[in-house]
Amino acid sequence: MPAIDNRLTRMSALRREGRHAEALPLLQQLFADAGQAMKPARSTHFIIMLEWKFLADAYAPARAALQAERDGQIRLLLAGEHAFVRHDSGRPQAGDMSRFSLIVEMNDTLGDARSTADLFAQLDSSAPELARQYAWQALPAIVEAGNFALADRYRRAPLEHLETVNALAASQPLFPAPGMAPRLATELMNLVKDVRIAAAVLRGQGQATEADALYAALLAGLADDAMRALALRELDAPGSITADIVKRQMEQEQLS
Template structure:
């Protein structure tokens, strides 16, 4: 919510855009100095794997760059982490890879992308027991996992095409669609491949349609 408010402000007020950029640069400096988290440290001064009340600084920087429309900054930061601490970079790869691909660094993306169909069996298993569009108030887990699966495949396709392997990219797309066990999963996956964000948009539209009668009543 805070970043959404920053976006509205930065879009309408140029000094706010500059202020957010300056704060982004400070967060990058702190991350490169070893500060992986932002927020409170309620661990009595002892670092823990998941400190209470703290969040990933890299995630915050990515959000700031999305608000600023500066994906190149995310790519540059990830490239620096790759050069200095590959294990740390691997933790953040899932957030950074879209910016790496947008920058055209397919060799870097190829080193960090995972097996694109690794979650296919899990998605099919969930589809046997969970609805794509659950009742209001229930988390859409199947749709979320399908979105993540398609994202992995889309990244792999972009890398393959970027490296001149168009036939392999087409084969991967076909393998995803053929491997999904249900027609509705395949239809949604195809929409998501063609336009990222389609599944989320459909979820929002259905939620609004379900909420509208209650509001009108």
């Protein structure tokens, strides 16, 4: 993807200047190029999608464009194109970014959990092997729909990644420097999501005591107070970690 850093910088500057109509086509081109790249950098993808969130919040045509792109990605997924990456061989490879993940991310930005739930229901019926692969990402939408039996079938052990998060905390900051993906914060957010989903399923099945015990086990098991405080906020208000990332990004922009 040629000169993506320069184009990202230009697009971000246009957005900050309020020149949204100029920023949107550049953002769309960056996104399209990412889908055609060989192994696009995840940090670049994160920045592109974060910029689209900023732009969609401020500019209605950007939101409409994101909805249209989301619908196109759903069509590609259902047509059998499961990876958001190009290979000369045309065959998926280990480590590819999944198209389903991208769709969920878009729906999160759009606040459209129903789209995720509906898409997962199609996969559950027509491609159960894919449903098993993608379930952890769809579970919040399934729980929101109140289908606790389906969620219970697909949810994973909620604390299985606790040790991984604690190990990562020894070498990664919660909020890294600008231009770097917030890996630890993202992994912590995923861990909290697993716990929150499991607790919601337990509560939905009348097991409130077990749900409370699961929350307590998560908070007791985290390695430091900073992660514990962030996890507690995320449990109480899902999206808090993402909001912190966005806030810090905006503060860094103002200082630059």
